[in-house]
Amino acid sequence: MGEPHRIGIVGAGWISSAYLETLRDHPAITVAAVADLDESRAAEVAAGLADCRALPVDALMKDSSIRTILNLTIPAAHAAVALDAIAHDKQVYGEKPLAAEMSGARSILDRAAAAELTVGCAPDTVLGTGVQTARSTIDAGLIGRPLSAVAVMATPGHERWHHNPDFYYRPGGGPLLDMGPYYLTALIHLLGPIEAVTGAAARPRLTRVIGAGPRAGDQVQVEVDTHVTGILHHTSGALSTITTSFDAVRTTAAPIEVHGETGSLAVPDPNMFTGDVRLFELGAPDWRTVAPSAGYVDAARGIGLLDMLTTPSPRATGTLALHVLDAMTTLLRSADEGRRLPLTTTTDRPDLVPLTPPRTWRQ
Template sequence: MGEPHRVGIVGTGWISGAYLETLGNHPAVTIAAVADLDTSRAASVAAGIPGCRALPVDDLLREDSIATVLNLTIPAAHASIALAAIASNKQVYGEKPLAADMPAAVSLLERAAASGVEVGCAPDTVLGTGVQTARAVIDAGVIGQPLSAVAVMATPGHERWHHQPDFYYRPGGGPLLDMGPYYLTALVHLLGPVAAVTGASSRRRDTRVIGSGPRAGERIPVTVDTHVSGILHHTSGALSTITTSFDAVRTTAAPIEVHGETSTLAVPDPNLFAGDVRLFELGAAEWRSVPPSAGYADAARGIGLLDMLTTPSPRASGALALHVLDAMTSLLRSAEEGRRIELTTTTERPDPVPLVPAATWRRSPA
């Protein structure tokens, strides 16, 4: 048994707590240091982790004892933090999206390849039993040839609950770049990579009102489209339609439905690790539930990092995240230009995850 893998976290906002629930006591990793622009917040987080130090961001990125940087900053900072970590010869695992735009993301992966370091990226929710069980059903041929899929994410906007929602409504934000990675990553797992996209989008309000917290009632500007719809042309020949919206009140649509020649498969929310996978077979009278048969059981945020550290072909890879970003930014460009856009990237469908009990992955060494 080797020493635990030493990880430094940059960004100690709300999402860091979710990662620490998984990684804080995992035998494969040690959270050696944390950093944040809010130094008091970093100090508070470090105080709750045995042996952890609160460091300035630049010091953490240069710290020789840290092997991997967990990048939990806001999207606008994803590329700069990752590039600085790579310059110090560290692996990087980051929150989605990989970067705010394609040039920055491409540069990031080129630098990583030149330095021989691994890059991973959320979402890792798709490695749980929800999406992986659905994938196992498709791969077993139960639905016949997959023909199409429909993905829907509709909310009235994050400003209703988030105390600092500004970045959701600036370039690099919006419903597609914020929530689209969950849906598009799931669709790549289920149906394979995307060859081209056709998109449309709208923005009906130029301001939003913060609904809670110390800034409640404050009006903030909206500079990105807040409703995005599109068609994904998969290389397999399947067609997916996706809608992501910060303008809707609620929807009854399933998060994802995959339609095959002989069955329709209802896939649970890809923002969650688990959920009810349901199948409606040709000639059946009703839906039936499919028991979990694949994926990390009882998984939580950070399983993608553990997967990166323990498997030869990381499933939450930088290459997959780049392809998803390519699809999203191409959808937005298609909406702006009114034409079909061919993607400049492709990716291998990640390896499927067999059913891994929680007791197994929670004690797996790096």
């Protein structure tokens, strides 16, 4: 196998622990350093890893032994950290979205291409057995030609549980930019790229009240739309309808349904790696559960980084993340202007992940 690939983590918040569950003991990876604006938090994370140092961001970037930066900062910092990494001749894999706005995201890909460096981006949940089995079922022709899809994410808002939810309600946040990447990325895996969007959006409340933690009772100003819905016009001809909302108490809707000429498919939550895929074929008496047929089995966050580092055709690419961001920001602009708008990017439909057991991807 050779020497493990040395990575540095920038951002030691709660999501870093989820990544480290996958990466800390993987033989292909060494987590060499951690940086965070909160130095004590970086030190705590580094102390739990073998041969890992807590460093200032600048020192981490200058460490020539570190080949890839895992960017787990808040969305507003994604572009600055990624561009800093590229300037120091390092690959980047980041949390979603790729950047808070399109100009920063384009700069990341342009500069990485000029430096011949790879960029990857979450979400990688879509590489698990849930979405990949749905993709395999569609590719096998079990619903016939795909015609449409419906995607729904509806919650009462993250302030009910998150101790510092402010960034969810500032530019770069909101339900579409926060949760939309899971649903849009899944829809692109299932139905291919998007050529145009038509949107509508609302901001029914101007403040939110934090419900948990030391700031419980504090108000957060809402600076973004919190209910966004729209139509995605796929290049294939299929139409998807997406709703993302921080203004709903509960929904019974399936996270994603895909409808074809001869069947309908219920797809599990794309924010999760697993879940039952259910198929209702034309003329059948009821839904049936489809056995897992594709995807990384028992995967967790970080599998997209491993996929980027160990496969010849990475699936969680910066190009895909740019297309997803383009779809989201254009959808918000469409809602503001009240008209259908074309996207300025496209992407390849990622390769299907073969059914890959843990003993294979953990080696």
